[in-house]
């Protein structure tokens with residue numbers, strides 16, 4: 344599943360002992376396993392191999408440039424949703440032709456940069472990125488006007504909203520009728536018919552992204568079936584759709600065995616698309632979480648253990664909080680949490696909320712932020728811990744660091760990428776000076 348494991352009571356990432364990394368680099372600290380990232384990406388490629396897809400890693404899930412470059416070297420393209428993500432992908436060495444750009448609110452300057460292959464004004468321009476996933480008619484007009492004025496030819500897919508309910512939380516459902524994303528199918532068919540032959544911006548693809556943390560293939564089957572029906576109707580009118588981007592959203596395994604594998608999704612999706620791929624349809628897939636979630640842990644140091652409610656409730660207060668990893672506070676998400684150094688009897692037999700081991704205690708694991716919503720776990724069974732102990736928050740590689748903030752003026756944490764027995768700091772810890780830097784330049 345991943346390369347985080349206990350050996351003689353000590354947690355390792357690949358061949359690196361995590362207590363040693365934390366002692367050297369400090370906490371809070373995100374640690375990623377290169378081997379796990381690459382293995383997860385290759386499992387997606389293998390599962391969907393019959394469709395020969397371009398697998399574009401969703402940068403938003405784990406945007407560190409070094410993570411992106413490891414995935415790009417292993418054969419991934421990138422799915423970006425902002426000029427910042429495009430910049431990261433280019434710095435990671437990703438070829439512009441392997442970049443797809445989604446997002447409901449692209450700015451004019453982001454559009455122009457992407458039409459120059461990610462080059463900013465003053466830099467040597469390249470060819471436009473591989474595919475713009477656009478979300479509305481006005482966006483088509485802005486993009487087409489820019490392409491015309493720059494004298495370049497770009498390709499676009501229209502994000503459609505197939506009206507299916509999918510995703511682990513209301514905030515990550517993206518394809519219901521009330522969603523801000525995409526265009527409904529009837530309108531989409533009209534736009535594809537109108538713009539499929541435009542010279543500077545050929546609209547000849549369809550994009551779907553139906554949600555995140557999806558744990559059954561059925562919503563994909565439903566959405567793809569609706570889109571294929573639209574594609575067939577268009578074909579009867581002589582309008583060819585040459586690209587289908589099915590988005591991301593495959594759930595990650597946050598508790599042992601709670602999410603299907605890429606192969607289980609592929610078993611349903613591949614037969615629906617195989618014949619069309621043989622007849623020339625290009626497939627793009629945009630997985631994020633399913634590649635990066637289990638490739639990362641968050642390490643946090645216990646600052647205090649305190650009792651409240653007349654001694655009935657035990658709080659483990661850590662140096663990481665909702666500012667470092669917001670998923671529990673925002674989505675009520677489960678993360679398995681365990682000390683990195685335990686007695687042999689406390690090596691976890693699985694990663695789940697219920698753990699049948701002797702001598703565990705119930706506690707709330709919380710952060711330093713001044714909000715009651717600042718918690719990682721409530722009523723959680725864990726081995727007894729004390730001030731100075733190191734905890735690992737598992738499956739924190741997706742939407743962890745990428746959603747971290749400086750709330751309460753805590754500097755952003757460091758990031759380490761492990762490969763074999765080598766641990767490399769790939770983002771240095773922010774300092775208090777970094778925190779105020781942009782304000783001090785104003786003088787006064």
Ligand SMILES: Cc1ncc(COP(=O)(O)O)c(C=O)c1O
Nearest residue numbers: 401552555591592629630631632
């Ligand atoms: C357009 C698009 N593609 C791909 C993804 C990746 O989703 P996930 O990390 O759930 O695979 C997202 C996530 O929000 C997205 O908005």
